[in-house]
Amino acid sequence: MRIGLIGTGRIGSFHAGVLERYREVGSLVVTDAEPARAVALADRIGATAAPSVDEIFTWGVDALVITAATAAHAELIGRAARAGLPVFCEKPIALDLPGTLAALAEVEAAGTILQLGFQRRFDAGYTGARAAVREGKLGRVHTLRAMTSDPAPPPAAYLPVSGGLYRDCLIHDFDMVRWVTGREVVEVYATGSDAGPAMFREAGDVDTAAALLTLDDGTLATATSTRCNGAGYDVRMELSGDLDTVVVGLDDRTPVTSTEPEGPPAATKPWPGFLERFAPAYEAELKAFVDVVRGERANPCDGREALRALRVAEACELSRAERRMVRMEEIAGG
Numbered sequence: 001m002r003i004g005l006i007g008t009g010r011i012g013s014f015h016a017g018v019l020e021r022y023r024e025v026g027s028l029v030v031t032d033a034e035p036a037r038a039v040a041l042a043d044r045i046g047a048t049a050a051p052s053v054d055e056i057f058t059w060g061v062d063a064l065v066i067t068a069a070t071a072a073h074a075e076l077i078g079r080a081a082r083a084g085l086p087v088f089c090e091k092p093i094a095l096d097l098p099g100t101l102a103a104l105a106e107v108e109a110a111g112t113i114l115q116l117g118f119q120r121r122f123d124a125g126y127t128g129a130r131a132a133v134r135e136g137k138l139g140r141v142h143t144l145r146a147m148t149s150d151p152a153p154p155p156a157a158y159l160p161v162s163g164g165l166y167r168d169c170l171i172h173d174f175d176m177v178r179w180v181t182g183r184e185v186v187e188v189y190a191t192g193s194d195a196g197p198a199m200f201r202e203a204g205d206v207d208t209a210a211a212l213l214t215l216d217d218g219t220l221a222t223a224t225s226t227r228c229n230g231a232g233y234d235v236r237m238e239l240s241g242d243l244d245t246v247v248v249g250l251d252d253r254t255p256v257t258s259t260e261p262e263g264p265p266a267a268t269k270p271w272p273g274f275l276e277r278f279a280p281a282y283e284a285e286l287k288a289f290v291d292v293v294r295g296e297r298a299n300p301c302d303g304r305e306a307l308r309a310l311r312v313a314e315a316c317e318l319s320r321a322e323r324r325m326v327r328m329e330e331i332a333g334g
Contacts, residue, residue, distance in 0.1 A: 004061035008032040008041045012067035063293045074103040081106040086113035088289040095163040104303045116306040118175045122284035125248035130180045138241030144221035145238040146173040149229035159203035166313040173223040175309040183215040189325045190316035231255035232270025
């Protein structure tokens with residue numbers, strides 16, 4: 001199998017290294033908007049560097065991995081669909097609903113494969129929580145709390161192209177709320193704060209956000225996120241039912257300090273970021289994609305799944321802007 005990879009930044013370089021180790025991948029062709037970066041990566045891992053995206057298609061590949069800048073995702077997905085190529089794409093498909101729906105329409109018209117990179121679906125903790133819910137170990141789930149906290153803000157130049165905190169960070173939590181519980185969000189109320197660094201206000205974004213989600217069975221879920229969590233990278237989910245409570249992301253690297261005299265010791269080596277925290281999950285989702293392309297398993301996260309998470313993020317943005325509860329039927333694409 002020959003795979004093309006577009007975008008050799010941090011996550012693209014990581015994915016390329018993973019793919020090169022799979023025996024099913026006979027060769028890997030990489031390219032980037034900065035050709036020298038692609039050449040350097042290819043030399044380091046033994047791949048082939050293509051001068052531009054055009055060569056990825058004309059040289060002939062069996063599948064495509066998209067880790068380019070977000071603004072390029074939808075166009076590349078459409079181009080791959082028209083070429084009949086299976087695609088793995090880092091989230092999101094696009095930064096807005098029209099772009100997302102247009103790309104999905106191309107994929108569906110072509111009948112090709114699109115797998116989205118929601119890596120938490122392959123994390124042992126989230127997988128365990130999903131199993132606990134499905135097996136009835138918690139009883140009736142009544143409360144869910146999810147959080148994603150970054151240790152430091154991204155570069156200012158990233159904010160205008162990030163899609164905002166709900167679409168960029170909390171979209172993972174929205175996907176997990178659905179995937180772990182098996183329920184759909186029916187209404188949201190969201191708010192945010194831009195009281196941190198001025199660059200967030202200048203970009204029209206927030207550095208801290210919270211959302212209250214009501215699920216279709218009455219479960220209440222909260223999802224919070226911040227770009228300014230100085231203690232370290234912190235991603236957790238807590239699910240409480242009338243029989244038990246389980247927690248994802250609680251271990252000796254969780255950046256919390258107990259004020260109780262007999263509390264657990266503070267983490268001595270918190271996770272520095274998402275790539276370190278979820279490295280095994282990133283590897284597993286790429287292995288899944290290779291298996292999907294080979295016809296050995298079903299797609300674990302197709303474009304419609306990504307759309308559902310994006311619609312929740314869109315509802316949160318509308319709720320924050322208009323300071324009101326938003327029903328999901330108000331958001332297009334349902």
